[in-house]
Amino acid sequence: MRKPMIAGNWKLHKTLEESSQLAAELVQQLSTINDRDIVIAPVFTALASVSKKITNSPIQLAAQNCYPAETGAFTGEVSPALLGDAGCHYIISGHSERRQLLNETNQFINQKVSATINAGLGAILCIGETLHERETHQMLEVLTSQIKEGLAGISTTQMTRVVIAYEPVWAIGTGVTAGDEQAQEAHAFIRGLLQGLYSQEVAEATRILYGGSVKPNNVDGLMAQTDIDGALVGGASLKAEDFIRIVKFES
Numbered sequence: 001m002r003k004p005m006i007a008g009n010w011k012l013h014k015t016l017e018e019s020s021q022l023a024a025e026l027v028q029q030l031s032t033i034n035d036r037d038i039v040i041a042p043v044f045t046a047l048a049s050v051s052k053k054i055t056n057s058p059i060q061l062a063a064q065n066c067y068p069a070e071t072g073a074f075t076g077e078v079s080p081a082l083l084g085d086a087g088c089h090y091i092i093s094g095h096s097e098r099r100q101l102l103n104e105t106n107q108f109i110n111q112k113v114s115a116t117i118n119a120g121l122g123a124i125l126c127i128g129e130t131l132h133e134r135e136t137h138q139m140l141e142v143l144t145s146q147i148k149e150g151l152a153g154i155s156t157t158q159m160t161r162v163v164i165a166y167e168p169v170w171a172i173g174t175g176v177t178a179g180d181e182q183a184q185e186a187h188a189f190i191r192g193l194l195q196g197l198y199s200q201e202v203a204e205a206t207r208i209l210y211g212g213s214v215k216p217n218n219v220d221g222l223m224a225q226t227d228i229d230g231a232l233v234g235g236a237s238l239k240a241e242d243f244i245r246i247v248k249f250e251s
C-alpha cells in the first residue's frame with residue numbers, strides 16, 4: 001500500500017515572512033494528519049526558517065533543486081547534504097521549468113537524483129511531455145527516456161527513496177489539467193516502465209505523483225485513480241486554504 005503524498009512547490013514565491021506565515025497556517029490546520037505525507041518546498045532562503053516552523057508537525061521540507069557535488073568550487077550552488085542540514089527531507093529534480101529554462105538534461109538530473117539519495121534524502125524526480133511531444137506522438141518515448149536516464153544507476157534499494165512526479169508540461173500553470181483517465185493512463189505507463197527496469201515489487205512500491213494545475217476542485221478525481229499516489233502542486237500550494245483542501249483530498 002503506497003502512502004499518498006501531497007507536495008507543494010512554492011517555486012519563486014514568498015518572502016521570509018510570507019513563507020513563515022503560510023507554514024504556520026499549515027501546521028495549525030494539518031497537525032493531526034498522518035495517513036498521507038505532506039511536503040512543502042519553499043525558496044532556498046526560506047528553508048531554514050520554515051524548517052523551524054514545521055518542527056514537530058507532520059509537514060516535511062523539500063528543496064526545489066540541488067547541485068550534485070558534496071563540496072567545492074561551485075559558486076552559487078547548494079549540495080544535497082547542506083539542504084539536509086537546513087532541514088530538508090526531499091529534493092525535487094528534473095522540474096520542467098529547469099529542463100526548459102536552464103537546459104537541464106536527463107544525465108544532469110540523474111546526477112542530482114543520485115547525489116540526493118547518497119546524502120540520505122528522498123528524491124522527487126519530475127518527468128513529463130510537452131504539448132508538441134504529445135501531439136506528435138512522442139510522449140511515450142519521452143517519458144521512457146526521462147525515466148531510464150533519470151534513474152540510471154539507481155539500485156532497487158535506492159528506489160525506496162525515489163518519488164516520481166508526472167507533470168505534463170502543457171498542464172503546468174495553465175489551468176488545464178490532464179483528465180483523470182488521461183493522467184491515469186500516463187501513470188500506469190510509468191509504473192510499467194518501473195516494472196521493466198526493476199521489478200513488480202519496486203513498481204508497486206514507488207509513488208507516482210501527478211502535477212499540473214491540481215486544484216481543490218479536481219484533486220479528488222485525480223486521487224481516485226489507481227496509479228495516482230499524490231500531487232505536486234504549484235499555484236494552489238501558495239494559498240493555505242487551497243493547499244489544505246488538496247491535502248485533505250477524498251477518494
Ligand SMILES: O=C[C@H](O)COP(=O)(O)O
Pocket residue numbers: 009095167171172173174175211212213214232233234235236
Ligand atoms: O511543481 C508543480 C507543478 O509545476 C505544477 O504547477 P501548477 O500546479 O501551478 O500547475
